[in-house]
Amino acid sequence: MAIRRQLKEQWMRVFFFCFALASILILSMIVVFLFMEGLPIFSKVSVKDFLLGIYWYPTSDPPDFGILPLIIASLSVTFFSALLSIPLGVMTAVYLAEIAGRRLREVIKPIVELLAALPSVVIGFFGMVVVSPFLQDFFGLSTGLNLFNAALMLAFMSIPTICSLSEDAIYSVPVELKEASLALGATHLETIFRVILPASISGIATAVILGMSRAIGETMVVLMVAGGAAMIPTSIFDPVRPLPASIAAEMAEAPFRGDHYYALFATGIVLFFFTFLFNILADYISHKYRQVGAATL
Amino acid sequence: MKKKPKVRLIFPGRRKFFQNFIFVLFRLAAVINGLALLIIVYFMIANGWQAINWEFLTQPPKEAMTRGGILPCIIGTLYLSLGAMLIAFPIGVASAVYLNEYAQPSRILRIIRLGINNLAGVPSVVFGLFGLAFFVVWLKFGISLLAGALTLAAMTLPVIIGATEEALKAVPNTYREASLGLGATKWQTILRVVLPTALPGILTGAILSISRAAGETAPIMFTAAVFYTPQLPTSLFDEIMALPYHIYVLSTAGTEIETTRHLQYGTSLVLIALVLGLNLIAIIYRARLQRRMQ
Numbered sequence: 001m002a003i004r005r006q007l008k009e010q011w012m013r014v015f016f017f018c019f020a021l022a023s024i025l026i027l028s029m030i031v032v033f034l035f036m037e038g039l040p041i042f043s044k045v046s047v048k049d050f051l052l053g054i055y056w057y058p059t060s061d062p063p064d065f066g067i068l069p070l071i072i073a074s075l076s077v078t079f080f081s082a083l084l085s086i087p088l089g090v091m092t093a094v095y096l097a098e099i100a101g102r103r104l105r106e107v108i109k110p111i112v113e114l115l116a117a118l119p120s121v122v123i124g125f126f127g128m129v130v131v132s133p134f135l136q137d138f139f140g141l142s143t144g145l146n147l148f149n150a151a152l153m154l155a156f157m158s159i160p161t162i163c164s165l166s167e168d169a170i171y172s173v174p175v176e177l178k179e180a181s182l183a184l185g186a187t188h189l190e191t192i193f194r195v196i197l198p199a200s201i202s203g204i205a206t207a208v209i210l211g212m213s214r215a216i217g218e219t220m221v222v223l224m225v226a227g228g229a230a231m232i233p234t235s236i237f238d239p240v241r242p243l244p245a246s247i248a249a250e251m252a253e254a255p256f257r258g259d260h261y262y263a264l265f266a267t268g269i270v271l272f273f274f275t276f277l278f279n280i281l282a283d284y285i286s287h288k289y290r291q292v293g294a295a296t297l
Numbered sequence: 298m299k300k301k302p303k304v305r306l307i308f309p310g311r312r313k314f315f316q317n318f319i320f321v322l323f324r325l326a327a328v329i330n331g332l333a334l335l336i337i338v339y340f341m342i343a344n345g346w347q348a349i350n351w352e353f354l355t356q357p358p359k360e361a362m363t364r365g366g367i368l369p370c371i372i373g374t375l376y377l378s379l380g381a382m383l384i385a386f387p388i389g390v391a392s393a394v395y396l397n398e399y400a401q402p403s404r405i406l407r408i409i410r411l412g413i414n415n416l417a418g419v420p421s422v423v424f425g426l427f428g429l430a431f432f433v434v435w436l437k438f439g440i441s442l443l444a445g446a447l448t449l450a451a452m453t454l455p456v457i458i459g460a461t462e463e464a465l466k467a468v469p470n471t472y473r474e475a476s477l478g479l480g481a482t483k484w485q486t487i488l489r490v491v492l493p494t495a496l497p498g499i500l501t502g503a504i505l506s507i508s509r510a511a512g513e514t515a516p517i518m519f520t521a522a523v524f525y526t527p528q529l530p531t532s533l534f535d536e537i538m539a540l541p542y543h544i545y546v547l548s549t550a551g552t553e554i555e556t557t558r559h560l561q562y563g564t565s566l567v568l569i570a571l572v573l574g575l576n577l578i579a580i581i582y583r584a585r586l587q588r589r590m591q
Contacts, residue, residue: 119512217420
């Protein structure tokens with residue numbers, strides 16, 4: 001009887017363990033299939049020409065598969081959106097965790113969550129029909145669908161990520177630290193900047209990296225509002241074509257298992273590695289500089 | 298002795314003023330987020346509500362999608378997101394049970410967690426590529442409801458795992474100890490004590506993952522959705538229409554972009570109502586739970 005029960009326990013453990021491996025399995029299958037469908041392009045184009053070529057004309061004859069303009073577009077869109085989303089996200093997090101009263105907190109927190117829940121296609125649509133004409137009139141541009149618009153929309157997609165993860169980090173700062181600082185005569189503001197933010201900086205850094213990872217991988221927004229020109233941008237109001245936009249826009253037209261199709265999968269590999277690096281970096285920071293308690297400071 | 302009180306008198310005022318000034322900036326940042334949500338929702342409601350009527354919600358598109366309704370899109374999105382949930386829910390819950398109840402800190406656990414975090418960070422368009430290469434081509438499902446639901450399931454798995462773990466962590470350890478102390482095995486404890494207690498929290502996570510799946514476009518672009526299909530889906534292998542893809546197609550492709558603007562707003566409004574409605578339900582439900590816990 002006891003042995004049978006023990007045996008069943010062992011089996012249940014193994015059973016659950018198998019399910020826990022599902023995520024790893026899916027992740028590795030994503031890698032395998034991306035490489036399976038993406039690598040054939042490198043028999044036509046060298047890796048160097050693919051990554052550093054400045055011409056992306058996949059449908060001309062002979063085609064050019066250089067994704068440097070797309071990489072630069074993705075990086076610049078992410079960079080400019082971060083300029084907005086990092087201060088806004090972190091400040092909102094500080095406000096929620098430290099300054100806001102309980103009642104305001106209960107209103108603003110759900111709002112941030114709802115902002116995170118807005119479907120990306122709706123934000124893209126909003127950028128297209130509302131923000132784009134506004135930018136066009138306001139700055140006198142030839143098109144409102146450009147790098148600036150995309151960065152603006154992406155910022156509001158990554159703010160909720162940055163905000164809620166930073167807030168968790170700020171929240172987990174031991175209260176003794178705060179009390180000690182206040183008891184020494186520091187004001188609340190001084191305590192926030194000199195004690196609370198330094199103590200939670202690893203969590204905030206993780207939040208920022210994950211927010212930027214979300215921005216670089218976001219597809220629908222850049223597909224609809226970035227403008228779509230595969231050129232290296234020279235101004236913040238130039239239309240651009242980030243990596244995900246290129247994949248999403250062209251996959252439908254690319255002949256099945258033709259060079260263009262392979263090139264788009266290879267673009268997917270590059271995009272995957274960008275976000276993979278961001279995530280590994282975030283994981284590294286959060287483990288290496290983990291906040292455990294007052295004693296670690 | 299004379300100077301000290303003076304210093305105290307001058308600086309508290311300036312420090313206080315400076316603090317208030319910075320705090321206003323912080324509050325402003327929070328307000329901007331709220332405004333962003335309000336403005337987007339306002340534009341969708343203001344421009345979309347005229348488009349919404351009984352015909353819009355219950356008829357298929359007509360005359361090359363310039364008139365008629367969006368019924369196939371609503372049905373398609375419901376099938377896709379519910380299907381994704383049905384697949385991802387059992388796997389996600391079982392996975393979270395292992396991580397929270399069985400696993401001891403170890404190298405394997407660290408790798409599994411890293412895998413989950415990375416899966417959560419994979420761009421949605423890469424999920425689309427994976428779905429195309431694996432489900433559509435390799436498993437020969439074709440562009441179908443099944444391929445789309447499986448792709449979305451892969452994407453929402455980390456959401457369900459995260460929410461379930463949160464719910465399991467909230468179950469007090471005394472419950473487990475009491476059950477084990479009565480002679481129940483670990484599995485009996487999980488099945489009869491831990492899971493029932495965590496169930497409301499797990500369901501909240503399930504609702505959130507449905508809403509996430511319903512709003513995604515890129516993963517279904519190459520795996521399930523098509524511009525237009527005259528029939529409602531009758532089998533798992535049918536192509537389908539979906540709300541987010543419909544918005545994208547109407548607003549970017551074709552020659553009738555300007556004349557179908559009201560349909561685009563209307564469809565966006567329906568999608569927002571669905572997604573934000575589900576989220577509101579989850580948020581309110583969770584707030585109630587927390588109050589009961591306290």
